Amino acid sequence: xxxxxxxxxxxxxxxxxxxxxxxxxxxxxxxxxxxxxxxxxxxxxxxxxxxxxxxxxxxxxxxxxxxxxxxxxxxxxxxxxxxxxxxxxxxxxxxxxxxxxxxxxxxxxxxxxxxxxxxxxxxxxxxxxxxxxxxxxxxxxxxxxxxxxxxxxxxxxxxxxxxxxxxxxxxxxxxxxxxxxxxxxxxxxxxxxxxxxxxxxxxxxxxxxx
Amino acid sequence: xxxxxxxxxxxxxxxxxxxxxxxxxxxxxxxxxxxxxxxxxxxxxxxxxxxxxxxxxxxxxxxxxxxxxxxxxxxxxxxxxxxxxxxxxxxxxxxxxxxxxxxxxxxxxxxxxxxxxxxxxxxxxxxxxxxxxxxxxxxxxxxxxxxxxxxxxxxxxxxxxxxxxxxxxxxxxxxxxxxxxxxxxxxxxxxxxxxxxxxxxxxxxxxxxxxxx
Numbered sequence: 362x363x364x365x366x367x368x369x370x371x372x373x374x375x376x377x378x379x380x381x382x383x384x385x386x387x388x389x390x391x392x393x394x395x396x397x398x399x400x401x402x403x404x405x406x407x408x409x410x411x412x413x414x415x416x417x418x419x420x421x422x423x424x425x426x427x428x429x430x431x432x433x434x435x436x437x438x439x440x441x442x443x444x445x446x447x448x449x450x451x452x453x454x455x456x457x458x459x460x461x462x463x464x465x466x467x468x469x470x471x472x473x474x475x476x477x478x479x480x481x482x483x484x485x486x487x488x489x490x491x492x493x494x495x496x497x498x499x500x501x502x503x504x505x506x507x508x509x510x511x512x513x514x515x516x517x518x519x520x521x522x523x524x525x526x527x528x529x530x531x532x533x534x535x536x537x538x539x540x541x542x543x544x545x546x547x548x549x550x551x552x553x554x555x556x557x558x559x560x561x562x563x564x565x566x567x568x569x570x571x
Numbered sequence: 572x573x574x575x576x577x578x579x580x581x582x583x584x585x586x587x588x589x590x591x592x593x594x595x596x597x598x599x600x601x602x603x604x605x606x607x608x609x610x611x612x613x614x615x616x617x618x619x620x621x622x623x624x625x626x627x628x629x630x631x632x633x634x635x636x637x638x639x640x641x642x643x644x645x646x647x648x649x650x651x652x653x654x655x656x657x658x659x660x661x662x663x664x665x666x667x668x669x670x671x672x673x674x675x676x677x678x679x680x681x682x683x684x685x686x687x688x689x690x691x692x693x694x695x696x697x698x699x700x701x702x703x704x705x706x707x708x709x710x711x712x713x714x715x716x717x718x719x720x721x722x723x724x725x726x727x728x729x730x731x732x733x734x735x736x737x738x739x740x741x742x743x744x745x746x747x748x749x750x751x752x753x754x755x756x757x758x759x760x761x762x763x764x765x766x767x768x769x770x771x772x773x774x775x776x777x778x779x780x781x782x783x784x
Contacts, residue, residue, distance in 0.1 A: 403648060407668035428623060430651035435672035446622040452655040456676050 362423065362439070362462060363483055363517050367563040368392035368539040369556060370519055372427075374547035375399065380412045386546050387420040389556025393519075393539070395442050397427035410436035425464060430456050440464065442485065445472070450479035466521075468502060470513040477514040485541060486510055488522020489532055493544065504531035511536035526558055530566050539563075580681070580702055581611035581643065582758030582782040584738050588766045589713075591618045594625035596632055598766070603636045605771050610641065610779040615662050615760070617647035630656035643681065650677050662704070665691055665717075671699045685740075687717040689729050696733035704760050705729050707741020708751060713763055714741040723754045730755025745777045758782055 370393035371386035373379035383394045394413055398406060410424075410432050417424035417439070425440045426433035430453050433441045440462025443453055450465055457463055465476035466485045476484050490501050501522060510518055520532030521541040529540050542559065549555030587599050599616065606612050616633060618626065630646055634656060637644050643659035646652055650673045653661040660681030663670060670682050684700040686692035692705050707714035708726050720741060730737045736757035743751065743761045751759055759782070765771060 402664065403667035405666065407672070429649075430655075431649060431673060431676075432668055434651070434676050435668040446624045448623045448627055448652060448655060452627060453651075456651055456655055 363538065364392045365538075367533045367537075367566065369559050369563065370395060370425075370539055370541040371546050371556065372397050372521075372541055372543045374543050377547055379409050380416070382547055382552060383413045384416050385553040386556045387416055387422055389546070389553040389558075390560035391420075391422060391546075391556050393423040393425060393541075395425040395427055395541070396438075397442075399428070403429075403432065406432045407435055410438055414438055423462065425462065433457075433461070440482070442466070450476060450481060454480040464519070467510075468499070470509045473510045473518075474513045477516050481516060483517040483519055483538070484510070484514065485519045485521050486537070487520060487541075489520050490523025490528060492523035504528070504535045507532055507535035507537050526555075526562055529559055529562055533563060533566060580736050580757070581613045582738075583610065583778050584613040584615055584645075584704065584740075584758065584760035585765045586615045586740075586760060586762040587617050588762065589617055589619065591621065591629070594618070594621045594629045596629050596636075598768070599633060600636050601768050602765065602771060603633065603640055603642060605768065605775070606640050606642050607775060607779075608641045610775055610783065612642045613645055613660075613760075614642050615645045615647055617662075617762075619647070623649065623652055627652050627656055630658055634658060645681065645683065650680075650682070653680060654678070660701075663700070665695075669698060670695075674699070686729070688721070689725055689732070692729045692737070693732060696735055700735065702736040702738065702757070703729070703733065704738045704740050705756075706739055706760075708739045709742025709747060711742035711763070717741075723750055726751060726756060727754035730757075745774070745781060748778070748781045752781070 369391045371391045372395045414424045423439045425442045426438045427442045428447045430441050442464040444466045462482045464483045465481040467473045473484050517538035519539045519541050520537040524540045524542050525545040546552045546555045633644050645660040645662045647662050650661040654677050663684040665685045681701045683702045684695040685704050686695050707720050710720045738758045738760045739751040739756040740760040743759045
């Protein structure tokens with residue numbers, strides 16, 4: 362279900378319409394959309410989730426809801442993405458069943474190992490580079506640290522944090538299966554074009570490696 | 572409806588203070604301790620500032636604390652956490668995901684919902700919830716964000732227009748509770764009224780008489 366070739370995941374931007382943004386990212390070739398909106402009410406989240414799930418079906422992309430397992434299940438999303446402060450993985454897995462995707466945010470090989478053991482289908486690992494999207498107190502882990510995580514787990518790694526067209530290949534070459542971005546797409550003058558450029562970069566790199 | 576709520580739904584709903592500093596649930600556990608077997612109660616955990624991981628742990632703690640008590644533990648808004656912790660129910664806010672879409676994973680859990688207007692109460696009742704909390708009926712500082720008091724007349728209209736139990740909320744006191752019941756309310760819900768544990772046992776005695784005799 363998670364693409365085997367390097368792919369782009371768009372995480373929605375708190376300050377923009379998530380449906381509009383997801384649509385543009387999908388047209389640009391994003392293979393995964395994560396709805397992340399900490400302050401929206403349940404009704405709003407549900408409506409967004411239903412709309413984005415439909416868009417993802419059309420584009421054969423994966424749709425993931427951040428934190429809210431209830432919204433993901435209600436809207437029939439493909440899965441959830443959980444942070445370390447969200448519902449514990451084992452508890453979430455019971456609700457999700459085996460058919461849905463569960464991703465977990467980690468920032469160390471140890472957390473990655475625990476996530477895999479607790480039933481994660483992929484991990485989000487970061488933040489790789491300095492980022493302005495989230496207030497971070499710790500230092501970036503750097504792309505080279507992905508190799509250590511790769512050695513600890515078998516499930517796909519999605520690299521996140523400060524990734525743009527300038528540095529997107531570094532995490533992929535270090536063993537990440539995909540990259541997740543917010544501002545590199547959402548804050549671009551043309552989000553669709555920005556997504557397309559990132560996707561083309563990942564695909565070109567893949568051809569070189571063959 | 573997952574169960575026949577009107578036969579088992581307690582007439583008293585105590586809502587947590589919303590001030591739990593760290594998710595330890597000290598005040599809520601004290602309140603649960605003071606509850607009595609003769610007075611069925613709902614305890615709604617409503618601590619919006621806590622993250623999901625903390626709410627899950629708090630839910631498990633309170634479920635254990637409630638094990639030998641005549642109380643049903645309900646979590647505000649998060650049906651996923653309530654189901655994961657095997658609580659008795661979830662209480663949805665006025666703006667929530669559709670209740671019927673949550674039943675697939677909530678099983679036999681109670682699903683309640685808040686309504687702050689007659690129109691919203693009707694919509695909620697049609698959406699398949701088990702009970703409503705309607706208000707604010709009277710003026711109260713903690714409920715001013717939900718608009719002007721709806722009053723007893725509106726409460727009566729709502730109670731007559733829906734077939735599920737309606738708990739009145741907002742400025743509820745022992746003095747005005749009989750008026751709410753006369754208007755058709757099934758019971759009452761309150762937050763600040765119950766946050767002083769020194770007054771708590773006396774209030775329970777009073778409400779048991781008001782609601783169950």
